Amino acid sequence: MKLTFIVVMGMLCIATIWDFLQWRIPNPLVMAGAAVGILLQMWAAGTGGVLAAISGLLVGLAILLPGYMMGFTGAGDAKLMAAVGTFLGPLGILQVALCSILVGGLIALGFAFSSLMMRQSVSPWGRYSLMFRTLVATGRPLYIPPEEGEVMGRKFPFAVSIALGTTAWIAWQWPVA
Numbered sequence: 001m002k003l004t005f006i007v008v009m010g011m012l013c014i015a016t017i018w019d020f021l022q023w024r025i026p027n028p029l030v031m032a033g034a035a036v037g038i039l040l041q042m043w044a045a046g047t048g049g050v051l052a053a054i055s056g057l058l059v060g061l062a063i064l065l066p067g068y069m070m071g072f073t074g075a076g077d078a079k080l081m082a083a084v085g086t087f088l089g090p091l092g093i094l095q096v097a098l099c100s101i102l103v104g105g106l107i108a109l110g111f112a113f114s115s116l117m118m119r120q121s122v123s124p125w126g127r128y129s130l131m132f133r134t135l136v137a138t139g140r141p142l143y144i145p146p147e148e149g150e151v152m153g154r155k156f157p158f159a160v161s162i163a164l165g166t167t168a169w170i171a172w173q174w175p176v177a
Contacts, residue, residue, distance in 0.1 A: 003040065004040055004044075004087055005170060007033075007036055007037075007040070007087070008033075008037075008084060008087050008088075008166065008170070009166075009167070009170075011029065011030075011032075011033040011036075011083065011084075012080075012084070012159070012162065012163040012166055012167075013163070014029055015029060015030070015076075015080050015159045015162075015163070016157065016159045016160055016162075016163045018159075019076070019157035019158070019159035019160070020157050020159075020160075023155070023157065024074065024076050025074070025076030025077065025079065025080050025159055026076075027076075027079070030076065030079040030080050030082070030083040031083075033080075033083035033084075033086070034057060034082065034083040034086045036086075037053050037056075037057075037083060037084075037085075037086025037087040038050060038053040038054070038057075038086050040053075040087065041053035041086065041087070041089075052089040052090070053085075053086040053087075053089070054086075055085075055089065055090040056084075056085030056086050056087070056088055056089040056090050056092065056093045057082045057083070057085045057086045058082070058085070058090075059085055059090040059093050059094055059097075060078075060081040060082040060083070060084060060085030060086075060093040060097065061078055061079070061081065061082035061085070063081060063093070063094070063097040064077055064078035064081045064097070065078050073158050074158065076159070077158040077159065077162065080159060080162055081093065081096075081097060081100070081162060084096060084162065084166055088169075092169070092173070095169055095173075096162075096165050096166050096169045097165070098165075099164075099165035099166070099168050099169050100158075100161045100162045100164070100165025100166065101161070101165070102165070103160075103161040103164045103165045103168070104158060104161035104165075107156060107160070107161060108156075111156070112124055112125075112128075124146060127144050127146070127147070130142075130144060131143065131144055
């Protein structure tokens with residue numbers, strides 16, 4: 001359990017730092033992380049562990065793949081979530097993904113509210129109001145992309161959300177001591 005914790009947290013720390021500095025997560029890191037996750041699962045639980053690791057990989061990838069396909073997250077984020085899934089299995093990565101998405105939502109809200117403080121950026125609140133009024137009036141959602149210079153048009157490294165969501169889940173689930 002401690003070895004798994006150390007490896008997962010090490011991989012997430014490297015991915016987060018790399019994502020901050022380069023705006024990408026390197027493939028060798030996530031591939032090595034996934035391989036180590038599968039090997040640790042095999043060592044701990046045999047064939048059942050390998051199946052859990054592969055299932056976790058597929059669930060982790062499936063959760064962020066739609067976001068990647070719509071342009072909300074990067075491919076590295078989806079692959080990092082898949083690599084974490086090899087350590088946690090399908091149920092664990094589902095819970096971690098929900099925690100990570102919640103953390104990402106809170107970070108996005110922080111960005112949105114920062115536009116109220118920073119007058120040099122374009123506020124997203126008028127756009128959000130129009131999308132909400134359209135939904136109420138027509139019953140159909142309408143997406144209006146951010147304007148040039150709008151605070152919500154900026155990207156942030158989602159590896160931070162994955163790392164914080166994973167850390168919160170581990171603190172909640174695992175007796176690390």
